[in-house]
Amino acid sequence: MTFTPVLPTGMSAMERGLRYVNSALIFWFFAFLVTGPKNSYATSALLVLSILTLPLSAGHLRTTLKRGAPWMLGIAIYCLYQIARRIVDGGLSAQTDPPARFLGAIPIFIYLARYGFKIEALWAGLVAGCAIGGVAGLQEVIVDGAQRAGVGHHPIAYGSLLGFMGMGCLYAATIYKHMLWRVVLIAAAAMGVIGVLYSGTRGLYPALAACMAYIGYGVLKNRGLSRRTIIAATIGSIALVSTIAWQLPSVQKRAQETLSEYQRISQGNLETSIGHRIQMWHTALFIVSERPVFGLGLDTEKRKALSLDFLKEHHYKPSVLTRYDHLHNLYLNEAAAFGLVGLATLLGLLFGAIHGTSPPFRGAIAVILILIAVEGLSETVLNHNRLTMAFVILVTALRAHSLAAPLRALANKAV
Known part of the structure; x- marks a missing residue:
């Protein structure tokens, strides 16, 4: 299914201003997901705005809660249980910060659903995040001589972030009609995949293959091809990407390490990563x-x-x-x-x-x-808090964007 952005109409000056501010913050969050500070100022700003404007969103709160109930309930139950269990285990000194921070996605969802943001800012943020994080990782390995890319993170966490953004870009490339957007998104996805490969995160290899298979299957299915053709084309595409990835020395090295570990395990030696x-x-x-x-x-x-x-x-x-x-x-x-x-x-x-x-x-x-x-x-x-926050913000933003247009229509009708 292709996607063409539609500009909202009937917005007040304040709503337009907040929409542009929200767009900038969404872009900022994803663009500096890898290289930015541990706690993003973008999410803090969104949380402050959501609290300040909550009284203005009260009139549409019932609709927002009804349509966003699965996501808000999912976050609330998960985080509150995590907090309660940690307090029971560690008392008042227990570390409740990560789950408590994720609860902020609920007011942010209500706020973004009411005032919206430009969806292009989200995709552009993912593109910038792949470019910035990918280039930093390549420099770390190729120029600085590191064995695995990490850019200040554990290589697994770094690879997960690049895989997250790269697959988001790849999917976005399939729903946009504009060729320029598609080219940019595909290039960013490629940079994300390269970053994953240089991180040496073996657990991500099958995950990327599964994501690519899902995306490819959806594209070919929309073109009316037969199931057998779709499956053959998907397998062929994954094989081609795997062949190209195999040319990277880092991938060959990790494959050799994996084979060596299996040989040692078969001999009863479990002192390996696997x-x-x-x-x-x-x-x-x-x-x-x-x-x-x-x-x-x-x-x-x-x-x-x-x-x-x-x-x-x-x-x-x-x-x-x-x-x-x-x-x-x-x-x-x-x-x-x-x-x-x-x-x-x-x-x-x-x-x-x-x-x-x-x-x-x-x-x-x-x-x-x-x-x-x-x-x-x-x-x-999800032990990597930055990745968990990225997941929470991405889902919150996409679900809120889908709900923003109906809420604006209700607001205009009320006026």
């Missing part, structure tokens, strides 16, 4: 069996103490649970730390992100969910 994951995943299942409802919490020493006999029985290294602050699997980590209740709230958050949405932005959210779901099999992807 071997550590196997130990953590197995131990996580044990922890869930011992604390199935609310989990054991985030304290790695508690995990080690509870699992010590289990670790010795299976000849695992106890230090594997304290060397990392997570279990390298999104679902097992959530279940072990916060129980099956916590896992349910996480799935509710992901479901709430897409439920009730419509094309063309439904596809953009679906692509990001695929990325998170697949990478989450080998990485605790």
